[in-house]
Amino acid sequence: MKKLKFSQFGIMSVQFQQYSLDYCMDSIAANGFQYIDFWGGATQYSVFDTPPDQRHRRVCEIREMMEKRNLKMSIFTAEQICLYPINIASSNEYVRGNSIDIVKHYLEDTKEFGANYYFMQMGYSLFDEDYEAARKRSVGALKELTAYGEKIGVKSVMEPLQRYESNLCYNRDMLKGLIDAVDSPYLTACVDCVAMAAAGESIADYQNAFGDKINHIHLADGDPTGHKVPGEGTNPLTDYLQTLAEQDYAGTITVEINNQMYFNDPDDAVAKAAKWLADCPVVEID
């Protein structure tokens, strides 16, 4: 039986948002992970909490913090449409312009962090506004941002969300439509196992659609949603991983625990995730 390697897995820092970044990185490293999927939000790092002239210094500082712990950044996941006022598909030109500028800065940061990918988001349409016009604005912005990434040498991945987060992309086909519209090797797919389960889709559905253009996986348990610690929900995570292993998936996988029920003790949640992976029959410790 083919297996995935433990070293492919990393932890998203979002669940440590009520702790210092030092504490977060100590926990991820001490639990045996080498990848951090770095959440860009206050107070860890975002354009809203760092003065413009201090951003480069802060980014270098974060890079040094990772190096000290032998951590690498698989992906820079800046907080965008779910919580923050960032929407590259907004009908408000002021918001859309600012959003595109902010993402360009984040693409530059991704390079400085030495991260493999930036986590691109497509924005959203308000439910009561012209959907097609919003989708056009989204594709236009994604093209501009992907071209900027190509110019500076930064690749992005993008995943479907849930409908209440983005009505522009909440299943495999919508994701494929956007990625095909941009048509660049600098924008490929990330599979979010929670959104996938919520949409009633499988890993094989994504492999059929994207082939080897899947460059990142977000793994979390749920019922089917909830972004819980692996093992604490009802989604068939072992089956997902087995399908990936059988297809020789060699990319990175983030355990995305993102539920307020873990915010008080994120270290405990990471330890449980590490144990679940160590006990998982399709993951080998390397």
Added chain:
Amino acid sequence: MTRITMSQVAINNMAYRRYSFDFFLESAQRLGIRKIELCGCHPHFTMFEAREFDTKQLAKKIRDHGLVVSAIEPEQNFLPINIAALDGYFRKQSVRQLAFFIERARYFDCDKVIVYPGKALMNHPHSEAWKYARESIEELSRIAEKNDVTILLEAVSSFISDLMMDSATLARMMREVDADNIGCCVNSSAAYAAKETLDDYFRRFGDKIGLVQLSDSVEDNEQLPWGTGLQDLDSHLRTLRERNYTGDIAMELLEEELAGDPEANYRESIAYFRKHID
């Protein structure tokens, strides 16, 4: 003993953040609601929406729909804002964001702005975050004084912040800031999480309570529609009657998964609520 009526009930636009503000106002009308708790959230009303936000136009829209603003509640959990932040720059930016709402309250004929305590880092001394929160609230109180606004401090559950989670710590903050224009807002989900009752708040704060927020909750989730959680609405309503509360009651619905169809969720919650006030 007073009666509780639907005319006291306000709904909040945060649940409508994936809809236009116009849709929210029309929805409030369809639901037969007369008051709103105006949430300072994106994309409706924040300093990130425009170079110069057209506050007068927003206020006119609300009035044109026959709605009254009970209080302004700047969104302070999801947005990048933390008045207790260790970092001075971020703290200052956070105070600026809140000042944006305080300075605009008069356009809405509203004199109440809700302020959360901010967030401490769990692995840092809370005394330091507390000090920063107090200093920020003192500054906001001075800005509020110039604008004839009362700041309503609100205790929140640990889902949001563990800095000021119950009526005792809220009382301590009010005592330490010691300004005439500081009142409080009681949130039933926060009270429930702290194993307190609304009556505990009324006993402690009396007429300093400027707003009551009622929403249902369960062990690991809160601000839910009425009838979907574990709180005893009848007991809350009994307290409000016995304490002769005549102020406004905001129904909050913040669960993010409800953002797809907020009107249906509010309709369900209001129907449950209506049955219990009669």
